[in-house]
Amino acid sequence: MLHRFVYGFLLVALLGMPWPVIAVWQGPADQHAKLALVSEQDALVAGKTLWLGIQFDLQDGWHTYWSNPGDSGEAPRIEWQLPPGFQADEIHWPYPERLPVPPFMDYGYAHEVLLPVSLTVPSNLKDVDSMRLAARVNYLVCREVCIPGKKQVELSLPVRKDSGPSAAREQFEATRRRLPKPVPHDWKVSAASAGGEFVLTVKAGHSLEAPQFFPLEEEQIENAAPQEAKRISGGVRLHLKKSKHLTKPPTRLRGVVVTGVDKAYLVDVAVSQSRPEGSM
Amino acid sequence: MHRKLWCRFAVVLVLSSTMLAVKVGESAPNFQATDSNGQAHQLSKYHGKFVVLEWHNNGCPYTQKHYESGNMQHLQKEWTGKGVVWFTVISSAPGQQGYVTAAQENEYLKNMKASPTAALLDPQGEVGKLYSAKTTPHMFIINPDGALIYDGAIDDKPTTEESDIASAKNYVSQALEEATAGKSVSVPTSRPYGCSVKYVH
Numbered sequence: 001m002l003h004r005f006v007y008g009f010l011l012v013a014l015l016g017m018p019w020p021v022i023a024v025w026q027g028p029a030d031q032h033a034k035l036a037l038v039s040e041q042d043a044l045v046a047g048k049t050l051w052l053g054i055q056f057d058l059q060d061g062w063h064t065y066w067s068n069p070g071d072s073g074e075a076p077r078i079e080w081q082l083p084p085g086f087q088a089d090e091i092h093w094p095y096p097e098r099l100p101v102p103p104f105m106d107y108g109y110a111h112e113v114l115l116p117v118s119l120t121v122p123s124n125l126k127d128v129d130s131m132r133l134a135a136r137v138n139y140l141v142c143r144e145v146c147i148p149g150k151k152q153v154e155l156s157l158p159v160r161k162d163s164g165p166s167a168a169r170e171q172f173e174a175t176r177r178r179l180p181k182p183v184p185h186d187w188k189v190s191a192a193s194a195g196g197e198f199v200l201t202v203k204a205g206h207s208l209e210a211p212q213f214f215p216l217e218e219e220q221i222e223n224a225a226p227q228e229a230k231r232i233s234g235g236v237r238l239h240l241k242k243s244k245h246l247t248k249p250p251t252r253l254r255g256v257v258v259t260g261v262d263k264a265y266l267v268d269v270a271v272s273q274s275r276p277e278g279s280m
Numbered sequence: 281m282h283r284k285l286w287c288r289f290a291v292v293l294v295l296s297s298t299m300l301a302v303k304v305g306e307s308a309p310n311f312q313a314t315d316s317n318g319q320a321h322q323l324s325k326y327h328g329k330f331v332v333l334e335w336h337n338n339g340c341p342y343t344q345k346h347y348e349s350g351n352m353q354h355l356q357k358e359w360t361g362k363g364v365v366w367f368t369v370i371s372s373a374p375g376q377q378g379y380v381t382a383a384q385e386n387e388y389l390k391n392m393k394a395s396p397t398a399a400l401l402d403p404q405g406e407v408g409k410l411y412s413a414k415t416t417p418h419m420f421i422i423n424p425d426g427a428l429i430y431d432g433a434i435d436d437k438p439t440t441e442e443s444d445i446a447s448a449k450n451y452v453s454q455a456l457e458e459a460t461a462g463k464s465v466s467v468p469t470s471r472p473y474g475c476s477v478k479y480v481h
Contacts, residue, residue: 071414073477074438101476104414138439145377146475148341148440218471244301244412245431245469 029149032062033141037133037153038114041163044131047123051172051277052088053114054137054153061143063110066096068216070106070223073146076115076139081129081154085122091115094178095256096214096266105223106278107214114168114175130156152194175227180256180266188235191253196242198253198271203235207257213267216254220244225234249273289296301412304431304468308422311407313369315398316385321367328424330456332365334396335371335477337378337416338388341440342474346417347392349442352434356395359456368396370461378416379403382428405479415474419452421459429465430455431472438473 011253012241033056040051054076056064065073088198094113097104119133134154183189188203200213215221225241238257247264253267292458302309308331323331334352337343351414356366362382372387380388385399402408411420412433421430435448455465 072474074440074473086379102479102481103409104476106476142475144478145339145340216394219469245471247304247469 009278029139029141029147030151032059032143032147033057033139033149035137035139035149035151035153037155037156038168038171038172039119039133039157039166040169042166043160044121044125044157044164045160045163046121046125048121050121050163051090051116052119052133052155053168053172053175054091054114054135055168055171056109056113056115056139058109058111058113058141063099063106063108063143064113064139066214067070067091067093067127067215068107068214068218070099071104072101073106073108073142074140074148076137078115078117079136079138081136082119082136083133086126086133087120088135089118091117092179094175095180095258098212100224102226107191107223108200114171116172116179123144128159130158132156138266145224177186177262178264180264183265183267187265189245189267189269191271193242193249193271193273198240198242200238200240200253200257200267200269201232202233202238202257202267205233206233206236207234208236211236211238211257211259213240214256214258215240216256219243220250220253220268281294302410302428302431304428306428307426308420308428309410311410312404313400313407315400316380316382316389317398318382319398321400322399323422324426326365326422329458330359330424331422332359332364332366332452332456333407333411333413333420333422334366334368335413335418336368336399337370337372337478338380339377340416340475343378343416344444345440345442345445346434347394349445350393351445352417353392353394355450355452358453360395360397362456362460364456366396368394368399369402370399370409371402371405371412371413372478372481373405374403376480377409377475378478384393403480405477408477408479413477415472416477417474418472418477421452421455421465423459429459430468432467432470433472436470 036055038053038055053280065075067075069075096107096109099108105172137151139149186205190201213227220243222241222243228239230237251271253271257267258264312322314320359441417434419434423429434452435450437444437448451467451470458465
């Protein structure tokens with residue numbers, strides 16, 4: 001009977017304590033990933049768009065996921081908590097790396113990644129010293145096992161007439177180089193459906209290093225299948241094995257083609273039907 | 281003329297050995313596996329019944345979502361009660377997350393009040409690789425004629441949140457309801473979500 005009284009007393013005592021206004025969720029995922037909300041500039045300027053980003057600092061061996069996580073895993077999601085008039089757009093995903101999970105394949109990031117988001121700042125900003133920007137990030141970190149995380153991150157920025165670069169500016173610039181660019185005007189990209197594979201032809205006017213294709217749509221290609229690259233004059237032809245889950249032939253092939261460090265291109269082409277090459 | 285024929289034959293041989301992954305609509309490959317009570321099961325013995333294969337890893341947060349909520353147990357009870365054969369399959373390699381001995385699995389089933397027809401122990405990953413099971417959970421449904429009619433996620437909310445279950449569309453129930461009513465399965469495939477199956481390698 002006494003122990004019930006003690007527990008009751010402790011509960012009441014705990015509830016009465018002055019907890020911080022913003023509760024920081026400390027879960028096991030925190031041991032393997034440090035998250036932070038950062039901004040490219042050091043202040044909010046009325047009416048001026050600002051780049052924010054969710055920074056992931058991952059423990060060695062641990063990884064998180066791209067917008068298309070691949071055969072397993074889950075892409076991070078951000079739930080913004082912003083003052084009235086502010087609006088954040090979608091995550092601008094840097095190109096990922098291949099994460100083998102034999103016999104399958106995932107897509108994501110190891111060591112560290114910054115996921116940038118463009119923030120619209122209202123032109124009628126309140127005249128206050130600082131404003132609080134916050135978000136809840138739902139994410140998954142894995143090594144041999146996976147741990148889901150939910151992290152509350154926040155940032156207070158002063159409101160000023162002008163802003164300068166923040167300490168995170170360099171990271172934003174490096175990340176920008178990893179964002180997929182539109183295909184150069186003089187390139188010719190085409191895709192064909194050929195039996196059990198898609199053939200993606202990229203003509204750049206010069207030879208290309210063996211490219212990697214990262215599909216933006218889930219369940220179109222076999223993520224783990226080797227992507228055979230054949231040199232053609234002025235470019236390359238990539239053979240992408242179709243997913244066994246394809247029930248209807250897709251009309252478009254969308255993905256990121258990476259031809260080297262910081263050389264990622266957004267590809268979005270119609271798929272034409274053609275006879276398999278070299279058919280006997 | 282003969283060379284072309286041999287060439288074609290050789291290609292077919294190579295292709296058929298690499299294209300092991302079964303597609304929806306095709307005949308589900310027969311397997312043999314031992315359950316947590318030491319009993320052997322063969323898929324072919326269940327011809328004439330609907331069979332559900334549920335890939336499982338008790339340490340994976342996505343599996344835990346469906347077990348801690350009671351969702352998976354509810355499905356097992358509902359559908360085995362209607363004559364469906366339900367196999368929980370564990371393809372985790374020894375030493376990997378999800379690997380269980382027969383005794384451990386029986387303890388888990390008892391604690392979780394789970395009621396699959398049987399829990400198949402597949403530590404070498406033979407059944408898993410035969411079906412290309414990617415995640416836990418990953419669900420497959422085979423119809424009484426032995427055809428694969430569903431291959432994919434348990435539902436349409438690919439998260440670890442228990443609160444997502446109530447509003448999710450359960451693809452397994454939907455497929456079984458349609459197929460048992462003689463209708464075609466409206467969603468035969470979906471991206472399975474979860475942790476990767478911890479195969480031996």
